[in-house]
Amino acid sequence: MTDTGLWTIAAQAPDRPAVIEPDGTIVSYAELAGRADQIGRGLRALGLRSGDCVAGMLSNSSAALALFFAAMETGLYVVPVNWHLAAAEVAYILGDSGAAAFVADERFAAVAAAAADQAEIAAAARFAVGEIAGFTSLSGLGADDAGRPDQRTQGAPMVYTSGTSGRPKGVRRVLTGQDPDTVPAASAWFFGLFGLAPFDGNVHLCCSPLYHTAVLNFATISLQLGHPVVLMDGFDPEATLALIERHRVTHTHMVPTQFRRLHALPEQVRSAYDVGSMRAAIHSAAPCPQEVKRKMIDWWGPVIVEYYAATEGGGTGITADEWLKRPGSVGRPWLGSEVRILDECGDDLPAGQPGLVYLRMGASTFDYHKDREKTLAARARGMFTVGDIGYLDADGYLYLCDRKGDMIISGGVNIYPAEIEAELSCHPAVADVAVFGIPHEEWGEEIKAVVQPADGRQAGPDLTAELLAFLDGRIARYKLPRTIDYAAELPRDPNGKLYKRRLRDPYWAGRDRAI
Template identity: 70%
Template sequence: MTTGLWRIAAEEPGTTAVIDPDGTEIDYGTLAGKADAYARGLQELGLETGDAVVVLQPNSHELLAAYFAAIQSGLYVVMVNWHLVGHEIAYILTDSGAKAFLAHERFAEAAVAAADEAGLPAEGRFAVGQIEGFRPVSELGADGQGRPPRRTAGSPMLYTSGTTGRPKGVRRPLTGADPDEVPAASAWFFGIFGLKPFDGHVHLCGSPLYHTAVLNFATISIQLGHPVVLMDRWEPEEMLRLIERYRVTHSHMVPTQFRRLLALPEEVRKGYDVSSLRNMIHGAAPCPPEVKRRMLEWWGPVVTDYYAATEGGGTVISGEEWLRKPGSVGRPWPGSVVKVLDDDGNELPPGQPGAVYMRMGTSTFEYHKDKAKTEKARVGDLFTLGDVGYLDEDGYLFLHDRKNDMIISGGVNIYPAEIENELVMHPKVADVAVFGVPHDDWGEEIKAVVQPAEGVVAGDELTAELLEYARARLAKFKLPKSVDYVAELPRDPNGKLYKRKLRDPYWEGRERAI
């Protein structure tokens, strides 16, 4: 069975590849043709193998065409988080050495500011829609036909958000492979989740495509003949409508989305047919066990958890396995090695928590222009994201928290995720973050910051209710000593919590031990 964008386009050009957020269907022939034109245009500009192109666009077939243009012409493609401001985008343009910038008019102000600050020449600026000083993206390759003269596999270059300092680009060596060939690693990766080429699969993309996993799932789906349904902005009932309308089989989700789905009235949840679902995959942020259990009760054992990193390697656990090992993120997937090490780099026995390290086969990477960060994250050929956890006797990984988030109070290690998982289930809590704040005697004490549910009044009465609720579920030493309230916690659209933005003001002028 034919796989790969260009081969499917040659054999079945009229087959639907992408459904844009407005419902427009784009077939394989159209998507491949646009990717060819953009690739020709970028080469005409003088971009050569190993050069970078930066893309600042919302979810659409245009973004995917730009991606495939780079992937077939040996370029590094950098998808930018469109929540960033001009100055932050300018840093990425400069750091990546971008020779071209493909932006969308929705982000015109930030795009112009970034291009100007980075000193990007006018001939390298292109726009979907109208942006002052940018040429229409339709001009790329407009005078030519067919595939670009030089075809060799490119690669995404994704910038990790990082916990401190500037984001770092994860840059892998180019393979020199034929772009028509679907990388074996892509088919293998989908195979982990039981996703075969074609097979009646339909992928729903509800999160921004600038996220590593989201981009991977969407682009591999297209390569394997799975139409991709794009959402511009994720809404719970709209997701259910699209699942029913397009008979969606798989998606990549985050726990925040599960919680918003579960918050829908029961009659709404029961009003949509979700029987087409085969594998709803989640990662990126920890999922409270009770949320996971309720999703499995609703959707059946189609909810799969995994733990992985842009840098490579990971674990996976099916819904059925999770019910036997609740709270686990699974066992290493084929070819991946996962170990738990102490501070001296020694491997720890089952059940004993330490830093989680992993690797993927012989895969290598480096943080672009940051050898020190690359080396700091490594022990031998293993690397860490800074997470703390343990392996049980059966090799299943359980995560506690990030090492930077761990609270040390009176010499006792306390993992905020455990406290958050309990508090978030209270009906008056929309979201919660727990972290340590300075205490003269204990070093740190536990602070909870709560986003109240809609219509709930924050104050002493709510605090008393939440602490009473927590007392029945947590040991005394894990109870928050104080609760503050915010209108909204700082999360990105993929559910990742920027906890340091909440914690740092409490530590101003003080130094944490971790």
């Protein structure tokens, strides 16, 4: 049997398919490894050394994966840049990370060029997939040499947090110095949590942007374990079903928004595709309404697997069968992971009582880049928190309530918007929803909902009355929104992350609110 690892597979089975591009082009393991080697050689020739940083603003493509593996074999930090950001935001990440080289897709030429100028990236360190004025073609980087890069050592991704409540911060881990040909044991262990073994006929579908931590991890670990990766250039629900059937996809990583869009397809469309090859439809990143998850389990079977984790490390998991017995839970800690619920003083809270969720997976080896204050504030007793509020039941299963910064305090009562959002999202007239607190002179905050109406539904008082009537009896009356506003589209990124602050901030303009 072929051993694991990109370069090992490329040597032993060079023609094995590694990547299926969005246009259907097949890239073999030998081709992908060769492209990574070439980029790695070129970055070395530029003077980049272990611990330096290269940033990439790239679409889902073999080029993005080749850049990742080039960094992984040359001891570099690779920063995947969200290509939905404005030039100033990209420039901030380039400057904050200290990027010594920048690679961008020609699709994002205007933003990439402006960001590179603002961040003062050297002209010789700008590279393009395609053509961008002032950038050198990536295809020429390292092309004047051959073989593997010298001084090969394991690099690492440095992914920037989403920045939903302020400037994003890069999560920077200590480099291990390991041989990049050796697949970390943690990779096979992690996939083992979902029943995914090396090779074993597995095929991964990547249907979200590779600049997201989990999406990047699942795609690159899949390649390391011999699982071909099918790339999508933007999520389309029917196209997703078609690709699963065509390539006999076994696993994918999704978010609840994608589940909702899949199930919103007409029944005759859903039933036209064979999804029987699926072994694990893994979801995370946002709360999944219980009705949506039940429908997916009814349709796809017990392959719907949920986990809760953070870029910073540690997490929990729960199978479909477990979830049906404990609906709403995100599971128990992974083997080797620890989860505790602590109060503001860092003391443990009893089962059933909400508090800050703290995680630990071995020793904590990350820092928020250039932000020691944030790093220290997120830690307690050797664990870290990303600001989520939740509780453990008597059996150690974790239930999430909401983000600390999103919690509404009205008349001294804690109200979790995620609970209200989950119920409203089940109404057929609601395409998307956000709930948050707005100022109230007497109560401190009152509950505001902003709804994106489904196609064909008219925003207005009649719909508001219908939605409030729908909620009555599903949640306590004190949790009912006092007012509902409407928007053509809510500000989400392609992976489902809701930028709630953009909706909430105008209501708090000129007033203080704890974030």
